[in-house]
Amino acid sequence: MPADPSTDLLLITCASGKQASALLPLLPHWKNMRLVVHSPTSKTRLQSQYPHAEVLNTDLYSPTATSSLIRNANVVLHIGPSYHPHETEIGYMMIDAAVTAYDSGKGHLKHFILSSVLNTQLRKMMNHDCKRYVEEYVIESGLPYTILQPTTFMDNLPIPVFMKEERPVFRCGWDTDIQFSWIALKDLAEGMNKVLEEREKHFSAQYPLVSTHDTVSFAQAISIIGDKLGKKIEVETALFKEAVDNLCLRVYGTTEGVDQRSRDAAQRMILFYDNRGLVGNPNVLEWLLGREATQFGEWVEGNMGEVK
Template sequence: MILVNAANGNQGKFLIPRLLRAGATVRACVRSEAAASGLSAAGVAEVVVGDIGEPDIIARAVRGVDKVYHVCPTMHPLEREIGFGMIDAARAEGVKHFVLGSVLHPHLTALVQHEIKRDIEEHLIASDLPFTILQPAIYMLPLKLKPAFEQGRYTVAWSPERIQSLVDIGDVAEVVAIVLTHSDDHLAATYELSGAERLTAHDMARIIGAVIGQTIPVEEIDVETFLHALFGDRDRSSLDHQVRAVRSLNTCYSAHDFVGNANVLRWLLGREPRTPASRSATSSVNDKGPRTAMLPSPMLDAFPRPWQARRGRRPCT
C-alpha cells in the first residue's frame, strides 16, 4: 500500500488518479471528510482524516504501508516537525520506500521553506530509510494562471525581470507515480525536476496573451497585497510563519534568478517536459482541452529507462 499525504492538494489531485490507473493500492491522508468522500468514491482504498501536524494522525497514516509519498501542505507552520515525524514513523514501521517532495535548490536557506526542506532531506538521508528525493522547480498551476484569463493581467510579487524555471505539476505527478511504482530503479536518487524554458514574468504574459489573443500586462504587486490575496483579512499575528515565508520569496526572487535544468525530467518522462504554452492552453479551457503534443527528445535514446521497458515500451538501445 502507498500512502499519499496532502492527497487533496495540488499534487494529490494529479497523482492519485495516476496511481489508481497503475493498479496501486492507495491510502490517502486529508484534512476533511468531504475530501475523504471524494477520494473514496474515486477508488482510494483507505483514507485517514485529520491534521497531519498531529503525531497520532501521522502514526495512523503510516501504519502498515509499504511506501510513502510525503509532501507537506503549503506553508504549514509545522512543516519541519511534520517531515521529521513522518520519517521517524516510517522508519519505525519498516517502510520500504520513502519518497519526499522537496524543492529545487533547498540549500538557498534565505528562503524559509527551502531551509525547512533542506533539514527534512538531511533527516531522511540520515534515517537509513530507502529514499528518493524530488526537487521540483516553481509549479505551473492552473490557479496561478487564472487571474490572467479572468482579469487580463499577470501579477507577480517579485521583480518581473527575474528569470525563473517552471515545471508542470502534471509532469511532477507523472514522475512521482513512476518512482513509486518502480521503486528499485530510483532508490537513493535525488532528482531535480525543471522544465526547459527559463522565463521572466514578461515572457509568461506574452505566452498567455498569445493563447487567448490579447495583450496581457504585467503587474508587480507589493508583499502586503500578495499576503491579502493569500490570506484575506486574517490576523497577521496568527500567520507569522506564512508571512516570513512570503517575505523571503519576495526578497530572494527579486534579488536573484531561480533556474534549473530539464535533462533529468526529460529522462524520467521519456519525452520533453510540458511548457508554459501548453499549460496555458489547457488552463484557458478549464483544464479540459487538448494539450500540446509531447514529443520524445533524441538525446533520451542514450540513457536507458528500465521502468519504461517493463511498462511495455520499447527499451532504449
C-alpha cells in the same frame, strides 16, 4: 522488485493539494491507497472521486497521528504542508514513523518518497530551508528513499481566469522580469508515478525537476499566455504586504488567522524571488520521463484545450 499496485498500500499526505491532485488520476490501478487531508471538505471531495481509497482527515503535527497513518503502508509519498510553521517537525515525525515501519528491512515499509523543492540550499527562503533539514533527516534515516525537488509550478497561473475575463490583469508579488525555471504539474505527476512503480531503481536518488529548457520571467509567461489567448493581459506588481496576503490567500484560502511564522516564510520567499528567482536544469526530469518535458507555450495550449 518494482511496486505491486494490486497489493501494496500507498500513503499520500497533503492528498488534496496540487501535486497529489495531478498524480491521483494516474493511479487507478493502485487498489490500496490511504489519502491524508487537512479538512472535512477535502475528505468529502476525495472520497467521492476515489471511493476505493481510505481518506483520512487529520493533523500531521502529531507523533501519534503519523505512526497511525503509516500503519501497514508499503510506500509513503510525503508532501509536506506548504508554509506550515512546523513543516520540518512534521517531516521528522513521518520519517521516524517510517523507520519503525521499515524495521531495518524486516517491516512492511519498502519506499519513502519525499516531495521537496528545487535548491533547498537556498537558506534565505524559510520554505526551502525547512525542507533541507527534512532531506538530511531522511538521508541519514537508513530508509530506502527518493527525494523529488520540483521548481515553480506553471499551474499556479490561472489560465481559466484569463480566458474568462475580458480584460484580465495579473498582479505579481515580485519583479516580473526576474528569470524562473518552471515545471508542469503533469510532468511532475508522471515522474512521481515512475518513481512509485519502478521503486528500487530510484533508491537514494535526489532529482531536481524542471520542465522548461529556457528560463521564463513572469512577464514573459503572461505575454505568452496573452498571445495564445489573443488578448492583452495587464501585468502589475503588487505592493509587498498585498503580495504576502495574496500568497497566504492562495495557500490557506484566507488572510485571517494565518500564523505569523507562516507569513514570515511567505515574506522571505517573495523578497528572494524579487531579486533572484528560481532557476534549474531540465535534464534530470527528461531522463526520468524518457521524453522531452512540457514547454511553457505547450502547457498553455494544453490548458486552453482542457478549459474549452
